[in-house]
Every structure is written in C-alpha cells, then in structure tokens.
Amino acid sequence: MIRLTGLTKHYPGQAEPAVDHLDLEVPEGEIVVFVGPSGCGKTTTMKLVNRLIEPTSGRIEIDGRDVTGVDPDRLRRGIGYAIQQTGLFPHRTVADNIATVPRLLGWGRERIAARVDELLAKVGLDPQTYRDRHPGRLSGGQQQRVGVARALAADPPVLLMDEPFGAIDPLTREALQEEFLRLQRDIRKTIVFVTHDIDEAVKMGDRIAIFGECGRVLQYDTPARILGEPAEGFVADFIGNGTNVRRLSLTRLCEVEVSDDRPVVVRGSGDGGCPTAPGSFALLVDRDRRPLGWAEPGQDRPLPLISHLGPEHTLHDALDAMLANNSDTVVVTDQDGRYRGTVEMATIQTHLHRVGGPGNEGGPVRGGERADRSIGTS
Numbered sequence: 047m048i049r050l051t052g053l054t055k056h057y058p059g060q061a062e063p064a065v066d067h068l069d070l071e072v073p074e075g076e077i078v079v080f081v082g083p084s085g086c087g088k089t090t091t092m093k094l095v096n097r098l099i100e101p102t103s104g105r106i107e108i109d110g111r112d113v114t115g116v117d118p119d120r121l122r123r124g125i126g127y128a129i130q131q132t133g134l135f136p137h138r139t140v141a142d143n144i145a146t147v148p149r150l151l152g153w154g155r156e157r158i159a160a161r162v163d164e165l166l167a168k169v170g171l172d173p174q175t176y177r178d179r180h181p182g183r184l185s186g187g188q189q190q191r192v193g194v195a196r197a198l199a200a201d202p203p204v205l206l207m208d209e210p211f212g213a214i215d216p217l218t219r220e221a222l223q224e225e226f227l228r229l230q231r232d233i234r235k236t237i238v239f240v241t242h243d244i245d246e247a248v249k250m251g252d253r254i255a256i257f258g259e260c261g262r263v264l265q266y267d268t269p270a271r272i273l274g275e276p277a278e279g280f281v282a283d284f285i286g287n288g289t290n291v292r293r294l295s296l297t298r299l300c301e302v303e304v305s306d307d308r309p310v311v312v313r314g315s316g317d318g319g320c321p322t323a324p325g326s327f328a329l330l331v332d333r334d335r336r337p338l339g340w341a342e343p344g345q346d347r348p349l350p351l352i353s354h355l356g357p358e359h360t361l362h363d364a365l366d367a368m369l370a371n372n373s374d375t376v377v378v379t380d381q382d383g384r385y386r387g388t389v390e391m392a393t394i395q396t397h398l399h400r401v402g403g404p405g406n407e408g409g410p411v412r413g414g415e416r417a418d419r420s421i422g423t424s
C-alpha cells in the first residue's frame with residue numbers, strides 16, 4: 047500500500063505549489079489512476095513517490111514504511127517505473143534494457159536471462175525474436191511492451207506508470223491495455239497510473255483520483271461512482287458527455303448472463319436443429335462448440351461470423367461490434383473459445399437502465415431481456 051500524507055511540492059520560483067497537502071492511499075494490489083488536465087500535478091505526485099523529485103513537506107509510506115529517509119537509488123530499485131517515452135537505452139539490446147535493475151541488484155547471468163525471456167513472453171513478445179534487437183528496430187507499441195517488461199524486471203511490489211500507453215495508435219493502445227489488465231490479474235502489483243484520458247482511467251482503474259489545480263484531488267472513487275456520481279462542477283465537466291457509453295466498459299461479458307435462444311448446428315452432425323423459417327439463422331459450431339458462422343436453411347455455405355467476443359471483453363466492445371457489423375447480436379464465447387450464447391442490443395439497454403441510478407452499480411443482466419420490461423424491476 048502507498049500512503050501519501052500532507053504531501054506538498056513547491057517548486058522554487060513558482061507562485062503556487064504543484065502538489066498541495068495531498069492525502070491519498072493506494073490500496074495493495076490495485077491500480078489507482080491519476081487523471082486531470084495538463085499541469086495539475088499528476089507527474090509531480092508520481093515522481094515524489096519514487097523520489098525522482100523531493101517533497102517540500104509531507105510523508106510517503108510504502109507498505110507502512112516511511113520512505114522519505116530511504117536512499118533514493120535503493121528505493122527506486124524496488125519500484126517499477128514505466129513512462130510514455132519508454133526511456134529505453136537505444137544502444138542496448140532489449141534483453142539488456144530489461145536486465146537493468148536485476149543487474150544493479152547483482153542477479154546472476156542465468157537468472158537474468160530466464161527472467162528476460164519470461165517477461166518478454168508475458169508482454170506478448172517472442173523472446174527468441176526480440177531479445178537481441180535494439181529498440182530502434184521495434185514499433186512504438188513493442189517499445190512500450192519492453193518498457194513495461196523492464197519496469198517489472200525485479201518483481202517490484204509497486205509500479206508507477208506515467209502514460210505508458212500514450213503516443214501509440216488507438217488499436218495498439220487498446221490491445222496493450224487489455225493485455226496489461228490480464229497480466230495484472232496474475233501479478234497484483236500496487237500501481238499508480240497517470241493518464242490524461244478519462245476513458246483509459248475508467249478502463250484501467252480500480253479507483254480514479256481526479257486532480258484539479260495545484261495537485262488537489264477533487265474526487266477519489268471507483269470508476270462506477272465517478273461516472274455515476276461525479277462531484278459537482280469541475281469533475282462533471284471533466285468527465286463530459288457520454289457517461290452512459292463509458293459505463294458499458296465497466297462490465298465484462300463474463301459478468302453478463304447471455305441469451306441461449308439461438309438454434310445451434312454442429313457441423314457435420316446432420317443435426318436437425320437448423321431453423322426452417324427462411325431468413326432465420328442458426329449458429330454453426332464445430333464439434334468443440336467453437337463458432338464457425340451462420341447457417342441458413344437451404345444454403346450449403348454458412349455466412350461468415352464477422353466477430354465474436356470472449357469473457358474479458360466488455361459491453362462497450364459488444365456495442366462496438368454490433369455497430370461495426372450492423373447487427374443487434376454478438377456471439378460470446380468462453381475462455382476456451384467455445385460458444386456461450388449471444389448478447390443482444392436489448393441486453394445493453396437493460397444494463398444501462400439498471401446502472402442508471404446514482405450509486406447503483408447494477409447486478410447481472412439477463413441476455414435478451416427487453417429494456418422496456420426491465421424498467422421498475424431493479
């Protein structure tokens with residue numbers, strides 16, 4: 047856990063403090079996102095935690111220990127740090143970059159090599175292909191992955207991430223966010239994550255701290271409560287329009303009851319489950335129930351399945367897929383890629399009605415339940 051108490055940074059020559067008597071706790075194993083406009087003190091606060099910047103006053107505790115008296119170099123070896131510009135050494139290989147802190151800690155060569163390969167695999171880079179490359183021969187997204195691997199190298203309990211997925215295209219960024227969240231489910235680090243982007247904050251944060259001027263936190267809460275009950279004025283303005291759609295990204299498909307009304311045909315089984323009404327489709331699956339396409343009566347060739355989503359995707363992804371495919375249904379699979387059911391547009395409407403009230407974080411949503419029927423039932 048990180049606890050900041052009365053933390054203040056007044057840069058010399060500045061009229062106002064950059065961070066002013068900040069009290070904040072980052073619970074163990076959670077991601078806390080600092081979000082707010084440019085110049086509100088997010089980066090300064092983060093750099094105070096690993097003492098890249100020294101505080102003017104106040105207390106910083108990590109796991110109950112006051113770190114303001116600890117040797118800053120030693121402190122930083124125990125705190126992972128990933129930044130937007132990645133800070134990779136251009137003349138060193140990927141492996142050497144990742145090995146920076148383990149080497150400072152005196153790890154043996156074999157242990158370092160094993161750790162490098164383990165981390166490259168964890169961040170989705172094939173160790174054999176990438177360990178001996180130089181950063182200049184990597185894409186922006188690959189460099190960010192190496193940056194994250196380097197931050198995790200010595201398995202620090204605390205990770206500071208300053209816009210680690212900034213400055214890359216939106217698709218790569220989304221993929222990196224998803225992968226990092228998957229990784230975090232295993233590693234359970236205590237993380238401070240800085241971003242300008244409220245959507246990224248909602249997606250990544252167990253909690254969000256919304257910063258206003260001079261490093262003052264205007265609201266510190268779960269994403270659901272920040273979207274549902276934004277503090278008046280600045281916070282509501284900062285979140286802006288579109289909170290309904292944003293809320294959809296808080297619900298994963300594994301939390302949603304899917305509909306199993308669709309007929310399913312197993313390929314090659316001579317199954318009679320195919321619907322007889324013209325224009326009605328059955329889902330064609332293989333013998334392991336992996337979706338293959340849509341079967342139409344009287345047609346030999348199935349229509350392609352444009353997309354299907356897994357348990358970690360969100361209702362926001364489902365809505366996105368429906369809009370992209372001009373369809374009101376999306377096929378959902380389990381973690382092994384087996385057909386689980388469908389989510390319908392009505393499921394999404396129902397969900398939004400359920401979570402609509404302030405403070406109501408909603409219960410499970412039944413697939414296909416009509417939004418108009420759900421009014422007054424929650």
Ligand SMILES: Nc1ncnc2c1ncn2[C@@H]1O[C@H](COP(=O)(O)OP(=O)(O)OP(=O)(O)O)[C@@H](O)[C@H]1O
Binds near residue numbers: 057083
């Ligand atoms: N080294 C410095 N010397 C003097 N003032 C500084 C220094 N670094 C930051 N500041 C000032 O402190 C305030 C907070 O800056 P900080 O970089 O922490 O904000 P931020 O919220 O991270 O901004 P951004 O989102 O643009 O990165 C700003 O007014 C900035 O101009």
